[in-house]
Amino acid sequence: MTAERAALAEPEGRTRPGTSASKRDSYLDNAKFLLITLVVVGHAVEPLLDLGAARALYYWMYFFHMPAFILVSGYLARSFDGSPARVEKLVLSVAVPYLIFWGIHHGIYAIEHGELRDTVSPLQPTWTLWFLVALFLWRLSVPVWRRFRYPLIIAVLISVSAATVELGPTLSVGRVLSFLPFFVLGLCLRREHFAWLARTWMRVVSLVFLAVTVLLAVPLSQRLDKDWLYWSQSLTDRDIDPLLPSFLIRLSLMGLGLLMTVAFLALVPRRHTWFTIAGKYTMYVFLLHPVIFILLKASPWYDSIDGWKGLAVTILIGLALVPVLSSSWVRRCTRWAVEPGTERRAHERVAQHGS
Numbered sequence: 001m002t003a004e005r006a007a008l009a010e011p012e013g014r015t016r017p018g019t020s021a022s023k024r025d026s027y028l029d030n031a032k033f034l035l036i037t038l039v040v041v042g043h044a045v046e047p048l049l050d051l052g053a054a055r056a057l058y059y060w061m062y063f064f065h066m067p068a069f070i071l072v073s074g075y076l077a078r079s080f081d082g083s084p085a086r087v088e089k090l091v092l093s094v095a096v097p098y099l100i101f102w103g104i105h106h107g108i109y110a111i112e113h114g115e116l117r118d119t120v121s122p123l124q125p126t127w128t129l130w131f132l133v134a135l136f137l138w139r140l141s142v143p144v145w146r147r148f149r150y151p152l153i154i155a156v157l158i159s160v161s162a163a164t165v166e167l168g169p170t171l172s173v174g175r176v177l178s179f180l181p182f183f184v185l186g187l188c189l190r191r192e193h194f195a196w197l198a199r200t201w202m203r204v205v206s207l208v209f210l211a212v213t214v215l216l217a218v219p220l221s222q223r224l225d226k227d228w229l230y231w232s233q234s235l236t237d238r239d240i241d242p243l244l245p246s247f248l249i250r251l252s253l254m255g256l257g258l259l260m261t262v263a264f265l266a267l268v269p270r271r272h273t274w275f276t277i278a279g280k281y282t283m284y285v286f287l288l289h290p291v292i293f294i295l296l297k298a299s300p301w302y303d304s305i306d307g308w309k310g311l312a313v314t315i316l317i318g319l320a321l322v323p324v325l326s327s328s329w330v331r332r333c334t335r336w337a338v339e340p341g342t343e344r345r346a347h348e349r350v351a352q353h354g355s
Contacts, residue, residue, distance in 0.1 A: 027194065027270045029279030031072055034268060036282040037322045038065040040289050043128070044318030045311065047302045049226070052218075054311050060217035062229040063253070064260030066131075067182045071261055073135060074186020080142040090139055092341030093283075098125075098132040100337045101287050105129070105294065112298050123170050128290045130172035130232075137176055138183045145187055155184035156254075163250055166234040178231040181254070182261070197266040206263035213260055228253060278326040284338050285325045292321065 042061045048054040080086050105126040110116050125133050145151040162177035196202070227233055228249060235246035296302070305314065324330065331338075 024280065026272045026276045027268060028072065028076065029276045030270070030273060031068075031265060031268045031279070032282045033275045033279035033322070033326075034264075035065055035069045035072070036279075036285045037319065039069070039128075040285065040321055041315055041318040043289065043293050044314050044321075047297060048305075048311055048314060051307070051311055052221075053308070055221040056214075056217045059221040059224070059226070059229065060214055062226075063213065063217065064257045064264060066179065066231075067254075067257035068261040068264055070134075070138075070179050070182040071186040071189075074138070074183035075189050076186075077139050077142055077183075078187055080139050082140070082143040087140075089341060090136065093339065094132050094136045094139075096340045097283070097287060097338055098122075098129055098136070100340075101291070102126055102129055104291060104337075108291070108294050108298075125169075125172050127294075128286065130175055131286070133171050134176040134179065134183075137171075138180070142187065145184055151184050152181065152188055155181040159254070160247070160250070163235045163247075172232065174232045174234070175230070182257070185258075194265065197262065198270060202266050206266040209263045210260065210267070213256070224249075275323070278323055281326040281331060284331055284334065285322050287338050288325045288330070288334060289321055 038061045042058055042065065045054045045058055049058060080090070099122060102122055102125070106117060106120060145155075148154055159178050159181050162174060167174040167177070197206075231250075231253075235250060305311075
């Protein structure tokens, strides 16, 4: 058995060695909180990309924040075995919230424009909801990856091959396949790999490397089209040769995303912090913050701000949204939409115990 298959055979790594099964891993929750913060700040500054600083920051975050989030998601999905109970939980925790927020996004658009979009189909995700489609399909595929001898190599070949054809917007298949290697890599990882990242020299190197990538983001943000950051379009419909330059750029971005992900994970705090508990509820932040920014974009806010002060205030809004949207009172008000499975189980317990 290869190391990759051995890793896939391990149970889900949500707890630290030597801890009880009920105790969550602070390290992983810290990583999830920091990554969702990058996601929110990225969406906050997106309308301000005419500012050089905002554009460089946006590129830097998009180089790695989704690859890192997907890798962590893959690691946490290792226990998925395709059983009826697991599939039911997946449907309730991913598919149902997707449909609810897909309807909310379209409802806001209809109210704002006085009409529905030209294409109204749940098979075409709106804005950030592509990730829920991808997560649903990736998790369903976990038992399949356990069968392969070299799953990561196969995933990379699939990703590269997907870039050669136009797959269209249906189910965001282009992104699902393009980001696939990071999910499969997460499936292949073991606890020892994350422990290795805790070494002092590794953390120092990672800090220096991420600082260098900040400098790298400045010229790249001026020369590279931002569509490259989304991994959603075919390489054949661009203005450059689809073979050599395009493949080299895609592979370079894949390598850069992997290296920055490793560096980021090496710097994530391992102890329990003030934001550790919030890291448990990143799905609330992920689903709720786009609604806020859709409304904010429809308001005069982005037209009224300019320069460094406007950028700073917008970033602060993004940073503040993360703890707010993961707070207990927001979760109580929105649990019906974000975690409908939890609501159903609560009602079942009440029915069983009569209280």
